[in-house]
Amino acid sequence: MKQAADSALLTDLYQLTMLQAYHDEDLQQTAVFELFVRTLPAQRQFLLLAGIEPALAFLEQLRFDQDELDWLHATGRFRTDFLDSLAELRFTGEVHAMREGTVFFANEPVLRVEAPIAQAQLVESRLLNLVHYATLVASKAARCKLAAPDNLLVDFGLRRAHGAEAGLVAARSSYLAGFAGSATVLAGQQYGIPVFGTMAHSYVEVHELEVQAFRAYAGSQTGLRGPLTLLIDTYDTEAAARKIVALAPALERRGARIGSVRLDSGDLAMHARLVRTIFDQGGLQEVSLFASGDLDEWRLRQLLRAGAPIDGFGVGTALSTSADVPALDAVYKLQSYAGKPRRKRSEGKATWPGAKQVWRWSGPDDRIERDRVALADEPAPPGAQALLQPVMRAGRRIAPPEPLDALRAHAAAQLAALPEPLRGIDAAMPEQAYPVAISEALQQLAASLDRLPH
Amino acid sequence: MKQAADSALLTDLYQLTMLQAYHDEDLQQTAVFELFVRTLPAQRQFLLLAGIEPALAFLEQLRFDQDELDWLHATGRFRTDFLDSLAELRFTGEVHAMREGTVFFANEPVLRVEAPIAQAQLVESRLLNLVHYATLVASKAARCKLAAPDNLLVDFGLRRAHGAEAGLVAARSSYLAGFAGSATVLAGQQYGIPVFGTMAHSYVEVHELEVQAFRAYAGSQTGLRGPLTLLIDTYDTEAAARKIVALAPALERRGARIGSVRLDSGDLAMHARLVRTIFDQGGLQEVSLFASGDLDEWRLRQLLRAGAPIDGFGVGTALSTSADVPALDAVYKLQSYAGKPRRKRSEGKATWPGAKQVWRWSGPDDRIERDRVALADEPAPPGAQALLQPVMRAGRRIAPPEPLDALRAHAAAQLAALPEPLRGIDAAMPEQAYPVAISEALQQLAASLDRLPH
Numbered sequence A, B: 001m002k003q004a005a006d007s008a009l010l011t012d013l014y015q016l017t018m019l020q021a022y023h024d025e026d027l028q029q030t031a032v033f034e035l036f037v038r039t040l041p042a043q044r045q046f047l048l049l050a051g052i053e054p055a056l057a058f059l060e061q062l063r064f065d066q067d068e069l070d071w072l073h074a075t076g077r078f079r080t081d082f083l084d085s086l087a088e089l090r091f092t093g094e095v096h097a098m099r100e101g102t103v104f105f106a107n108e109p110v111l112r113v114e115a116p117i118a119q120a121q122l123v124e125s126r127l128l129n130l131v132h133y134a135t136l137v138a139s140k141a142a143r144c145k146l147a148a149p150d151n152l153l154v155d156f157g158l159r160r161a162h163g164a165e166a167g168l169v170a171a172r173s174s175y176l177a178g179f180a181g182s183a184t185v186l187a188g189q190q191y192g193i194p195v196f197g198t199m200a201h202s203y204v205e206v207h208e209l210e211v212q213a214f215r216a217y218a219g220s221q222t223g224l225r226g227p228l229t230l231l232i233d234t235y236d237t238e239a240a241a242r243k244i245v246a247l248a249p250a251l252e253r254r255g256a257r258i259g260s261v262r263l264d265s266g267d268l269a270m271h272a273r274l275v276r277t278i279f280d281q282g283g284l285q286e287v288s289l290f291a292s293g294d295l296d297e298w299r300l301r302q303l304l305r306a307g308a309p310i311d312g313f314g315v316g317t318a319l320s321t322s323a324d325v326p327a328l329d330a331v332y333k334l335q336s337y338a339g340k341p342r343r344k345r346s347e348g349k350a351t352w353p354g355a356k357q358v359w360r361w362s363g364p365d366d367r368i369e370r371d372r373v374a375l376a377d378e379p380a381p382p383g384a385q386a387l388l389q390p391v392m393r394a395g396r397r398i399a400p401p402e403p404l405d406a407l408r409a410h411a412a413a414q415l416a417a418l419p420e421p422l423r424g425i426d427a428a429m430p431e432q433a434y435p436v437a438i439s440e441a442l443q444q445l446a447a448s449l450d451r452l453p454h
Helices: A013-025 A052-061 A066-074 A080-088 A117-122 A124-147 A164-176 A185-191 A201-206 A210-221 A237-253 A268-281 A297-305 A404-416 A440-450 B013-025 B052-061 B066-074 B080-088 B117-122 B124-147 B164-176 B185-191 B201-206 B210-221 B237-253 B268-281 B297-305 B404-416 B440-450
Strands: A030-037 A094-097 A111-116 A152-155 A228-231 A258-263 A288-291 A312-315 A330-337 A356-362 A368-375 A389-393 A436-438 B030-037 B094-097 B111-116 B152-155 B228-231 B258-263 B288-291 B312-315 B330-337 B356-362 B368-375 B389-393 B436-438
Touching: A013 A080, A013 A117, A013 B185, A013 B201, A013 B210, A030 A117, A030 A124, A030 B201, A052 A094, A052 A124, A052 A389, A066 A080, A066 B185, A111 A117, A111 A124, A117 B201, A124 A152, A124 A164, A124 A297, A124 A312, A124 A330, A124 A404, A124 B164, A152 A164, A164 A185, A164 A404, A164 B124, A164 B164, A185 B013, A185 B066, A201 A210, A201 A228, A201 B013, A201 B030, A201 B117, A201 B330, A210 A228, A210 A237, A210 B013, A237 A258, A237 A268, A258 A268, A268 A288, A268 A297, A330 B201, A368 A440, B013 B080, B013 B117, B030 B117, B030 B124, B052 B094, B052 B124, B052 B389, B066 B080, B111 B117, B111 B124, B124 B152, B124 B164, B124 B297, B124 B312, B124 B330, B124 B404, B152 B164, B164 B185, B164 B404, B201 B210, B201 B228, B210 B228, B210 B237, B237 B258, B237 B268, B258 B268, B268 B288, B268 B297, B368 B440
Parallel strands: A152 A312, A228 A258, A258 A288, A288 A312, A368 A436, B152 B312, B228 B258, B258 B288, B288 B312, B368 B436
Antiparallel strands: A030 A111, A030 A330, A094 A111, A094 A389, A356 A368, B030 B111, B030 B330, B094 B111, B094 B389, B356 B368
16 A cells, blocks of 8 residues: 555545546646745745655656556546546656755746646645645744754654654754754654654653652663753752752763753743753753753744853744744646646736746855746846756656755755845845846736737 | 554654663553643634544554664664564553544543553654644634534645645544545545545636636536536636536536536635626526635635625635644643652643543533543542543554544534534633633642652
């Protein structure tokens, strides 16, 4: 049995009924679809692209198994000749995409699919599902990174992520955006992401006395790889810190060195200051402080501005659900069919027609300055970089997947290249918004399509 | 290869390092953990439980495969004798749970796990991940159902759900809460949920003229099961409606009957009224109107209060991301170990100790009136119903999974039994909040634990 995530049935019903109509009409010509975000929410001045590599993997493995075809047949909604054609369906198209880790803005296509209409249509639901969420989390993580650029940031979001795949994708996207790693073990196995762990309150509570828990945990970790972190807020944070000062020499003699402690409740800035003082006066200057508990980019900034001596943060629910912006206005739209540009003209939802390219200009300091969305066949404007690059031809990836660390380095360079007004986590003034122009030719094409009958 | 969702590594690293410590300390006695929501967000007056059945399936299949153990070994964080014990680990405990579809409130355990500490500890991350999101969506869907009790409601949320599993769970949870079905095909195959579909703008745009698209799609659907729905807002909604009036007789002669049309943009109430008039005057009184596009419970209420003649709604992103409340304060806490009750006492995060039961009283009209959280070994209070029931013994389900439709009927009865103030989708006054008492014995136990040394 295929994984649910890989099932060709992980799509909207209308894709299949439309495919049946295309089949009946013998419509097989090439369609161009583009995936983009229509508008940015007020709390997002830029987005950080993720999910492209998983999207390409999805396209490469797309096929209908016999049990899926049998189930479709049993619904009574599909004819046998159409289902026979579905059995043969593979993705054979071309894909252009921005590189994962690239900063992008509203109305800029990040993925362009060119394929026979049935293929290009069918993949809409899952492509969006993959790229939308991965980008959502990468963009949230980038904001955390901008708020706390010098701190260790760890994804703690699995338990309240929206399902298994979300937990994994949150780990990948946040690492891509500059997090140090994740608490999710499977992300370590599947993506090679560094995994981090501390201890839970339940562990402390299983023991009669808190100090017994500290001693036993440290003993268990002795001689193994991985820093030793103790959780100190189960009862009384400062009392626990003093217990650790008292315990440290004995642990040290047995080869256990405490790497850090975690604070998870109360006034984190206050507790961090008190614990730091207790540790510094007790000879534990090297023990670092790690905080968690309802953190997001604003709390990180607030804690750091308050001078809280916190070295690292675990960011959980706010990251894995992108809590302040749990969805983007991401869409996948037909831009041309059989060589003719197409434009959706619904009220408030009109799109820019035709296959497009996104051009970007940077300043002498490498900061990005402005973008232009143009038709793909317009000549390259001088001094600009083309953000959409071919990544798949005839349904196969052009190059093997890039290592995640290379994409992470790209994301770091992209964040470093953000203009100053976009580096803040508060909404920028409208006049500071990043300029994205629509080329003259594209505007003319849109206007000419609006004059066509329908 | 196991599905990612079934991997024993889909957990937080600290669960495994704690398990190693329990192993080293030879701590094997029974722990009681309970899953509950600490506080309700202002926009949620009640929650609707979902995700229990998937949680039990997870517990039954839990095991570490050799490749997972090999990977853990390679991290250098674990000793061989511990990994050998992990290879043998199965869930052998007892589980009590509320029935899926039950209405519940803050501080009420919905799931209680009693098992050797290692087992009960390990499953925390995935149990929360499963029950939290399923409940989040069921609760959001229940609000949509309360706002539009007489309309056809369909889950359109796959594309912006947070990953593959979220898309599937959103379909299951919303159906459980009273939706008619989902657009997600895989939810039909996996859960037997009715699937619904219309057509997309891209299909219309592939054709030179809108009317060609209508004719071709209707032709393709002729003779097949499933209602025929046409999308009419690609260019000009009322013009499209008039085209359909003109087209209908010819379609009818060829055996195609238009079931409904979908509106997806602009002022939905205004367009619905205009289209309804065009259809009624054009002899299409039987054609129903279906609306979609950024809908949630408030929009549904607004449209219905405005008298919009809309028969059905597709609810997408707001449902599958629970956009206004994308996470709940759901936790899984140790309540006793080796027969001794335990209490987390962290600032602002204290829990009620011991294995508990939730009792509920209903009025003569079957409306629910008040709950009491009590210790599980307190005698049954007269006239109350025990919400937590045994569902798993020695690691196996006591009964086969209930059919989803039975759970859906239960959810409908639960929503019907809500007191009037809780039926509104706006936040109720604090004095109208549903009363949940903490039993005298439970309060005394908590106070006595607070006096213990730590």
